[in-house]
Amino acid sequence: MNEMTQLERLRAEIPRPGPADLQAQEDRLLAAIADPPPVRLSRSGERPRAVRRLGLSLAAGMAVVAVAAGILVVAGDTELDAPPVLHVMPVKAETVLKRAAENAGRFPELHPKPGQFLIFESQTMDTVEVNDAGGHSRYLSRSKRKVWLPVEGDSTGGFIEGEGLSPSAYPGWPIPPVARESLGRSGPEKLADFDERVEYLRTDYAYLSRLPTDPAKMYQHLYTGLSHGARADADAWQRVGGMLTEAYLPAAQRAALFRAAAAIPGVTTVGEAVDAAGRTGVAAARTEPALGIREEYIFDRKTYRYLGVRRVVTDAVRAKAPVGSVLTSSALLKVSVADHAPVEQ
Amino acid sequence: MSQLSREEVDDASFIERSRREPEAFAEVFRRHAPDITRYVTRRLGDGVAEDVVAETFLVAFRQRAGYELTRPNARPWLYGIATHLMSRHVRTEVRQLRILERRGVDPVTQSFAERSDERVSAEASRRSLAGALATLPRGHRDALLLVAWGGLTYQEVAEALNVRLGTVRSRVNRARHRLRQELGGINPMATVSEESVHE
Known part of the structure; x- marks a missing residue:
């Protein structure tokens, strides 16, 4: 047998x-x-x-x-x-995003072609929860990542190369030994086995470049399938982040996205925000009261180039960390175009 | 009786129809829920399986707009979604396999009628198999069990897991090799690493 x-x-x-x-x-x-x-x-x-x-x-x-x-x-x-x-786009608009929209056309634009890859290089910091034999612990995992995404198609066609950096302490928690186990380089390897995002959440260049350039229509796109209220606004704000993080839009769609995002109810300006690479800028932010966390999209204060995202505690009880703690942050360092995927290791 | 029209036979027709008439999706559930329920129950036990199966069909329903209608059979698609949802329970799966390996008692089958005669003769190999399954990298276990328990062809597994055919072959071969070693009592120290082979 x-x-x-x-x-x-x-x-x-x-x-x-x-x-x-x-x-x-x-x-x-x-x-x-x-x-x-x-x-x-x-x-x-x-x-x-x-x-x-x-x-x-x-x-x-x-x-x-x-x-x-x-x-x-x-x-x-x-x-x-x-x-x-x-979903009616309100006239009120947050200032940082408005400026970012006005400046969206000032940067040299990439024109990736079908079959090519966009390469995103970034630095990230994420909260990690550990629940193992050693007990319950939390820490902030830091890494550099280089991601190749196909110009058309989902992230299962992508590749990633990572480098684990020394971890930081989560506010109030000691760094567990396990946090230092996965340091060093990894990949390039396949980015994902699954990508089950529905059509309207796609963020590949081919899809993003077909989105409307009219802010009101982009606003509608952000709310696809959502109802009204704070929950819907929070989701729409998250979707903005999805289109900024390891995604690249043509300048026209980028400007429309910023104008649409500026109109999402509850969006405010944060005068000073630091990204994962230590760059200080200004931010447009939205607080999610249920989580006690404010999600900020950070821009360069002079050029209004997008720098990164971070999540900051606004309610110590709900977020279970002191007010002002940064729980997640990223910094987009470089975007470029390549003809080929990397060789897998 | 008249012959069956295409509409009555393939899943894609029902999925297409469900885009206009959502209730038509019930037929997709009736066709596939029995096999998928058994498969998920076999891996995770009936407690977790009920939720995973319910979510599988709900996710499928919500994603029906993106279903590739040139694929008449929805089986790989549905098993793919189920596999993805099961990945959230990988610790539960491994823990239950370890219990079977160490104590010879299977938490997954406890609530089902036992067929003890077959049980006893296969006792040792069941425990070894469970141990081997627990050590497999997740992608290998997914591929192997989709073939052995789900009855999918390699091509269907490739579609379900969204990996190349060569990767499926490689994963299944490595997993089988591991099982053979375990059953043969060789007990290799090295674990199989997750890697894909491209054709």
């Missing part, structure tokens, strides 16, 4: 469930399909009419609509499970 036959017998007593065993699961799935989060505007099961949609959305998003620029956009593809929700 060979090893495959023996393996096939292992746990073979577990039965294949019949339809009756799975009925409850199927009902749950159908319920989730019929009533998709985050909100449902109509209980009747019929597709809500435009007027009804508008009325409800006005009620739901009163603060936003009151200062609207007069541009109405409908976010959410009704073909998908996204609820039809109106």
Whole structure:
């Protein structure tokens, strides 16, 4: 008996469930399909009419609509499970992002071609939670990373080369020995086995360069599938970060993104912020009260070039760290174009 | 009866239809949930499996717009999503395999009716197998078990894991080699490293 036959017998007593065993699961799935989060505007099961949609959305998003620029956009593809929700870009705009938008065209632009790779070199700091035989510990892991991403396609076609740097202490925690185990170089190796992002969260150059250059439409894109309220605004703000971190947009889309991001409710200016490479700049930020964390996108204070992102504690109880602690930060050091992927090690 | 139309036979048609009529996705669930439930239960036990399977189909539903309709069979796609979701439970999986290896008691099968006659004869090899599975790099274990327990072809595994066919062959071969060594009592000190081979 060979090893495959023996393996096939292992746990073979577990039965294949019949339809009756799975009925409850199927009902749950159908319920989730019929009533998709985050909100449902109509209980009747019929597709809500435009007027009804508008009325409800006005009620739901009163603060936003009151200062609207007069541009109405409908976010959410009704073909998908996204609820039809109106997202109107407000006129108010945060200053740093506005300046960044005005300056977006001043930098030499890269023109990567299909088949090529964009190379992003950055330095990062992330909070790591360890739960092993040695107990529970936290530390700030620091590294340099060089990532190759295909001009078209998801991150499974990408490669990464990393270098672990000496770790930093998480506020109030000693650095555990395990933190020093993965220092040194690694890769280049495949970046990811999976990338299950939905279409509208793609950040490859080919996709980003097809996004609208009109800020109101870019605003709509940021809210695809989202409802109204603080949760949706927080998600939209996160998506901005997704398009800035290891992603490259043509200048026109970049300007539109900054203008759209500047209009997200709750976005404020931070006068001084330091990125993971120690560069000081100004930041546009949004606080997520539920987490007690402020997420800042940092820009050079003169040229308004994007420098990096960091997450800072604003509520010690919720974030479980002293106010002002930096929990995550990154610094984008260089973006370039290459014809080929690196040779895997 | 009349012959079955394409619409009635392949998964892609139902997925395409579900983009307009979401309830049509229920058919995808009915076709694949039994096998996927058994597969996930075999790896993680029924407690975790229920949630993983529910999430697998919900994730699939949400991503149906991106499904490649030229692939009539959704099996690799669904197993791929399930594998990805199971990766969050890798510690649970390994811990349960270790318990089986050390004590000969399998936490995963405890709640199912035992067939003790077969059990006893296979006792030693079950424990060795569990130990070997626990030491495999995750990508190797995924590939091996998709073949052995999921019944996927190498090509389907490549689609499910989104790796090259040559990588699947290499992972399965290395994993089988490891199992043979363990069953043969050789107990090699070196563990297999995760690496992919490109054709």
